[in-house]
Amino acid sequence: MNGMPSTSSVRPYHWLAVYYDLFCAGLIPWMAGAREHMLGGLTERIESACDLACGTGTLAVEFAQKGIKTYAVDLSPDFCRLARAKARKAGVKVRVVRADMRSFELPEQVDLVTCQFDALNHVPSKAGLVQVADSVARALRPGGCFWFDVNTRLAFKETWVHTWWREWPGVVLAMRNGNDSAHDRAWSDVEWFIREGRLWRRYHERVEEVCWSGAEIRRALRTAGFDRIRAWDVGQFLKHDPFVRPGHRTFYLARQTNRSVSRG
Template sequence: MPRSTVRPYKLLAAHYDELFGFARSWGEFARTNLLANVFPKIDSACDLACGTGTAALELARRGLKVYAVDLSPTMCRLARKKARAAGLPVQVIQADMRNFRLPRPVGLVTCEFDALNHIPRKKDLGSVTKAAARALQPGGHFYFDVNTRLAFEKIWPLTWWLEKPGVVLVMRGGYDESSGKAFANAEWFIREGSLWRRHHEYVEQVCWTAREIREALHAASFRSIRKWDAAPFFKDDPFVRRGYRTFYLARK
């Protein structure tokens, strides 16, 4: 597979809310606090790498016109289904965050839960910041969070066991300092009748330094770049300690 190719989530998409939904309330808490001054000034938003659409739906509940973009067809299908069930005006677009385009510019682009770490090549960060800038109205905001190198060193080498009825996920990974990439092998056990079938999925994330992020934002004409450590927003999560995750807010 060429190094620039992104592996779309498959089983991780199908079981995402079931296994990782618990973490999204922290994301909502951070968004509500960090964007408190932005929300009153906007009428539209785009959630980039929207996953199953949880954040997009919350933005739509605020009365915003919302676009939701994701590369994974399964994620897009689940996000559409959730938006339809909730009766909320979310337009889901299957696209790559490196070159997506919206029907009209918006006041806010969000990209949450370390989705930016999924970009496969260092040089692609600039494509994402430029695509986000193009999607924004003048003065619009780009909000995102990233896993830091410390998280990759401390958390990714651990073995994770997540279990729900009929589904077991074991994740084992590591961090390769020379390439600046973290990886996780996801071993799935899915119950099929009285038997369990094993599947394998591979996830890779790229580590961005604060400097690389600032340079990519500046090159895309973002100004007034602010950042916060995520730990105070993830108070009951033992895996988000100080220095593990950073939130960014940049203004076009």
């Protein structure tokens, strides 16, 4: 790739959106198994759901295909566009709302809010967790559930230190990862190399995450009005995944109590 033009475009989540399904393909099976284990019975009973930080809409489409009235929220216009297209292609109705997960509002309360693949870690600061928990509590009907997974401090320490290289025909991705454990922050400087005819064009995107301890997450959920908080480590759902190890991800399922949630 010598002599490659170094065109740089820092536009968060544009290329990640375009190639997200390719990037995640290997993760989908164990995530589906984990979700079935924790939510299987619940999704058979609910009438409405919202997938928060929905990405390309894979889970939202799955809910809609089960006959669940489905909303999908994402901040990125590119991801929203792809989610709408995926729902259209699948022939199902998903109401895609472009909004920030810290302040989103739905036209009606739903039975279940999901936020998978560590999307919650993408809020720009640790304080965002309380805002998300509060917004989710308001979006849920009393007794509704919030299910999500987060990258842990151990994941930041052990995996957000390497450079990862992945490639597919016409697309190469180098992720230079780093972390600041004192401030629970991690980042990935993502270099995309996209083949355009005989040339490869280079783009840069930066993805940043924050993380919380289990105690911080439970406190934020309780403050927002959740009880019956259950947690699972990812380890029990993995076979041999090169990118995720036991202790690196925690799933939570929390129930919104009947207590009314204050509007901040």
